[in-house]
Each structure stands twice: as structure tokens, then as C-alpha cells.
Amino acid sequence: MVKEFNRREFLRLSALGGVGVVFASALPGMAGAAGQDDFYFVQMSDTHWGFQGPPNPDAKGTLHKAVAAVNALERQPDFIMFTGDLTHTTDNPVERRKRMTEFKEIVGALKVKDVRFMPGEHDASLDNGKAFQEFFGPTHYTFDHKGVHFIVVDNVSDPRAMVGDEQLAWLAADLKNQKPDAPIVVFTHRPLFDLVPQWDWATRDGAKAIDLLMPYKNLTVFYGHIHQEHHQMTGHIAHHAAKGLMFPLPAPGSQPNRTPLPWNPAEPYKGLGFRNVDAEVNLAEFKISEYPVVKQG
């Protein structure tokens, strides 16, 4: 089943203070891009290739199924963004590269060839992003697509979960080239805000990054790390967390530890999925549609 939420619902729930309630995203700035083509991209996250354990008895099959599910979409996305933790961490640099090689081969089967990557702490924190860069290129970068400016911010290559002064200066310099009403999408792995610091769901200097983003009124953040759909506002900026593709994690702060939710044989792959982020330029809407890995029922 596909869940879809539109801008109107987002605004209504925002007005009701619907933090934690599922709602849709919006990029109001898309109104300024009227006349350009609508497009959508797919966000895939936290595939944790190499993980083994009871939380996912199909650890070696789930990513293949997700690739097949994306390939089966009737209309293919303009591009696909993987928001980190492509691989599950390992102390062994050889094994890390093996996992990245295998991951790259598997996602090479995606029909869409414009596929972009960013690291999670499992990919990059033990070697400061060295192996990731060998396989996938820079850990922070920008690109533009049909009038939207995309910024990929790395808050994981420093194992202290920091963006760092150097990257913050880079971010500030990039933003200076944008108009205050420019439509901007930021991708991160960890939440930039303090979601649950007790679970390490935070970025130590994330407030500095958010300060830099605040002047831009049409800016939206998409991130991963927490293995579930989650939506929160910091001021006017919406932050949307994506489901993972290996195991779901508990709701923020709902239990003492952030242990993976157990696999339920009655509902396999529950809580796993990917999302379409659909920019409807003429309607000035930016909709999120959640898709499961495997259709239930």
C-alpha cells in the first residue's frame, strides 16, 4: 500500500502542532519555479548491507527486493538519493570495501542511472569517509535539478557526529549564492536537530548548520539514520526522516535503548520502505509517498 500526503494536509497538521504525526512535505518555493517540469526523486536509506541478525532474516535479499520495487514503479524517478548507511559497519577495511563493492553492484540494477550517495556513520565514521570516497566520491556536495538546489551535508565522517567548521564554511559559501526564496533541499544522514540525544539521534554542531539554513524560507531537509518515517519542524524548516531498508528502529524515545524492532514473521518487512518525493511544480506542491519493500496482503 502506498501512503501519500499532500501539501494541504501538511499545512493542516502543522497548524495543529502535529509533530510526530505523519504528514506531507512541501516546498513552497516550487511555486516560483512554475513553468518548469514536474519531477520526483526517490529517497532510499539505511540499507546496512552486510548486516546479519534476527531483526532481518532476509538480510541478503531485502536490498534486491527494494531495487526491484523501485524498478517496478510505473513512472521512473529523475534520480535516486541514498541517504547513508549503505553498508553495515565493520572494523575490517577489506570487508568494508567488499560490502561497498557488493552494494554498488546490487544498486547498479536500478533502472535509473542518476543515483547519488552520501555516507552514514556505518560507512564512514571508522575511517573518516576514506573507503566511501573511493567508491562513491565526495561526502558533501551540491547539485541542481530543474530549478531546485540540492545540498548534501556530511555529518558522519567525523565520528563525533559533527559537520565541522570547514564544511560549515563551505555550506555558508554555497548558500550565499542562493536567493532567500530559492527552493532548496538539504540531505543529511543524521538529524541536524536534537531529536533524541540520549539515543545519539543528533548532530553535535547541527544547530550551527540550521542557523545557516534559517534565512532560506523554502528549504526542506530529508535525512535517514532513525530507520522510520518521522517529521519535525525547526522554525519554518521541515525535517523528514525516511524508513530504512534493513530493520526498523523504535519510535523516538519510546524505550530505554534504540534496539532494532523484532522481525515479525506475520508481517515480514514491516517498517521497511522507500519514498517518492514528488515536486508538482504547477501546484507548488512537494508530496511524499511512502512505499513498502514488499506489498503486504
Next chain:
Amino acid sequence: MNPKRRSVMFSAVAAALGLGSVGTFVAAQPKEKVIKIAAKRFTFTPEKITLKKGQPVVFELRTLDVFMGFNLPDFNVRADIIPDKVARVRFVPDKTGTFTFLCDVFCGDGHEKMSGQITVVA
């Protein structure tokens, strides 16, 4: 009144009221409790700590293997724990309850489980 004369008068009044020196005042504070915490992938020892509200605490933090972090978000207390060094953080628990501390420097497969609990009693 000149400043010197005012100072002499203040000292005399303070002595008459039985106020001690600054050093005496500090000694009257609750004694500082020192707790040694060892970090090792992927555990803290001890992982359960009981503190008394209002009693100053110093955590002496060491890592037995790799670079770690100690974070007690509810009290805004944190430190990097660097190999071969002792990190010290001091704080005074000002509220009761049970609070989580964790490693906030990613240290490997098991990092997510590396946490402990501090209980502050009245």
C-alpha cells in the same frame, strides 16, 4: 567614607556576626564525589550509577581501547575520552530521576548499545 575605612568596618562587622573567611565557606559545601568510569567497546563500567541530588560529582573517564565519548544529555555534560588520557567532567545533579548516558563518538558495531544509567536520588 574612604574605601579603606569602609573595608575595615565591613571586616569588623563580619567578624562580629561570626562570618568566616571565603575558605571556610567553600569547605562547607557538600564534599565532591569522584567516580571512575572505564569505557571499552561497547560498554561503560560501571553502567549504573547512583548519585545524590545536590552533591557535586567528578567523573574520571578513561578508554581502554579506542576514542570514545561520554554524554549525559539531560545535564548537558559531555567529554571526549581520548586513549591514554583521563577526561574529567564535574557537575552537580540538580534533579532526581533516572537518566541515560551514552557514547556519542561512533566506535563500531555495538556503538548503539553503549550506554548506561544514572539515578539521582533526593
